Amino acid sequence: PHVRVGVIGTGVIGKEHIRRLTHVTAGAEVVAVADVDPARARDAVAGLTGARVHADGLEVVRDDQVDAVVVASWGPTHEEYVLAGIDAGKPVFCEKPLAATQEACVRIIDAELAAGRRLVQVGFMRRYDAAYRALKDVLASGSIGLPLMMHCAHRNPSVSSHYTPDMALTDTAVHEFDVTRWLLDEEIVAINVLTPRPNRRGGELQDPLLILLETENGVLVDVETSVNIGYGYDIRHEVVGEDGTAELGAGSPVVLRRDGGATGPIPADWEERFSGAYEVEMQEWVHSVAAGASSGPTSWDGYAAAVLSDAGMESLRTGAKVAVKLRPKPDLYATRTP
Numbered sequence: 077p078h079v080r081v082g083v084i085g086t087g088v089i090g091k092e093h094i095r096r097l098t099h100v101t102a103g104a105e106v107v108a109v110a111d112v113d114p115a116r117a118r119d120a121v122a123g124l125t126g127a128r129v130h131a132d133g134l135e136v137v138r139d140d141q142v143d144a145v146v147v148a149s150w151g152p153t154h155e156e157y158v159l160a161g162i163d164a165g166k167p168v169f170c171e172k173p174l175a176a177t178q179e180a181c182v183r184i185i186d187a188e189l190a191a192g193r194r195l196v197q198v199g200f201m202r203r204y205d206a207a208y209r210a211l212k213d214v215l216a217s218g219s220i221g222l223p224l225m226m227h228c229a230h231r232n233p234s235v236s237s238h239y240t241p242d243m244a245l246t247d248t249a250v251h252e253f254d255v256t257r258w259l260l261d262e263e264i265v266a267i268n269v270l271t272p273r274p275n276r277r278g279g280e281l282q283d284p285l286l287i288l289l290e291t292e293n294g295v296l297v298d299v300e301t302s303v304n305i306g307y308g309y310d311i312r313h314e315v316v317g318e319d320g321t322a323e324l325g326a327g328s329p330v331v332l333r334r335d336g337g338a339t340g341p342i343p344a345d346w347e348e349r350f351s352g353a354y355e356v357e358m359q360e361w362v363h364s365v366a367a368g369a370s371s372g373p374t375s376w377d378g379y380a381a382a383v384l385s386d387a388g389m390e391s392l393r394t395g396a397k398v399a400v401k402l403r404p405k406p407d408l409y410a411t412r413t414p
């Protein structure tokens with residue numbers, strides 16, 4: 077069946093999701109949108125006949141013509157819309173972070189438990205990226221033995237003036253928190269955030285960060301976040317195993333050699349690097365909505381990432397390693413999703 081989608085938040089990624097749902101995803105149609113900036117909402121559906129513009133995101137959730145909701149507004153506003161979606165019994169695709177605090181994520185989990193079913197998918201799109209999926213397949217094959225360490229880099233060319241110091245954890249490293257849990261299939265038990273010499277391009281921002289994670293089985297993971305690196309959007313991930321290593325490829329199918337040098341393009345931003353992943357992510361979400369079965373990263377995954385973000389912020393503030401403790405995992409989240 078055809079899924080009628082309402083989109084809340086029509087900024088950079090909201091507009092991209094609308095474009096994908098309209099022109100790329102099969103079996104979906106955007107029928108309603110809202111943004112606190114009404115001009116942005118109107119602009120986002122300018123070419124879509126029949127799509128309604130609501131004054132408020134809650135009206136999108138309540139709209140009878142909306143079967144499922146995409147939340148792509150600013151992080152602190154997610155909780156209200158996700159809870160409204162669960163209350164209305166409508167599936168919600170929520171961009172990361174699921175909510176601004178772990179307490180808010182617990183409220184979302186409790187609402188799903190009360191509803192008795194999973195309605196929420198969180199936008200951790202790396203799980204849908206072809207290179208990350210291939211890396212996970214290598215780990216599962218056992219060909220490099222047990223994983224011992226991982227080295228990760230998350231580099232953005234620049235960030236907007238709205239980017240606050242906490243966002244290096246809540247907005248940026250949150251992807252490595254999730255992908256570490258997903259690749260290793262175990263929880264992270266400690267986090268230590270170190271602060272190297274700051275990059276002059278970052279102004280007041282503490283950038284870069286070097287984040288050390290420890291997992292239940294003793295795997296150590298280092299994560300560099302550099303959000304003012306200038307040269308491009310660069311995502312690196314290497315797993316060191318007992319018998320070998322596996323890492324994401326450099327990305328470009330073509331390397332140019334001329335004038336005494338070898339070069340290949342580097343993506344400009346997350347949209348370029350992960351465009352394929354967002355497409356698979358949206359398609360799988362729409363299929364799951366049409367089938368009435370949830371899939372993808374859950375509220376539990378959003379909660380685990382939020383606990384790590386909170387612990388990371390404490391570590392950044394105190395300079396000490398912080399233990400990470402999750403509440404017991406409800407059975408609702410026991411089955412594995414992609």
Ligand code: NAD
Nearest residue numbers: 085086087088089090111112113148149150151153171172
């Ligand atoms: P953005 O600022 O471009 O867009 C956010 C939009 O939400 C703005 O148009 C704003 O007016 C609107 N908005 C804010 N509060 C609202 C509210 N209460 N109700 C309705 N609309 C509201 O930001 P963005 O870069 O598009 O990011 C949006 C979300 O998507 C964030 O949570 C961000 O972390 C996430 N994101 C995820 C990825 C990814 O790789 N998965 C990439 C970028 C952004």
Ligand code: ISE
Nearest residue numbers: 230232247248249251303346
């Ligand atoms: C952004 O919101 C994303 O999710 C991107 O994937 C990430 O690279 C960036 O740092 C975030 O601000």
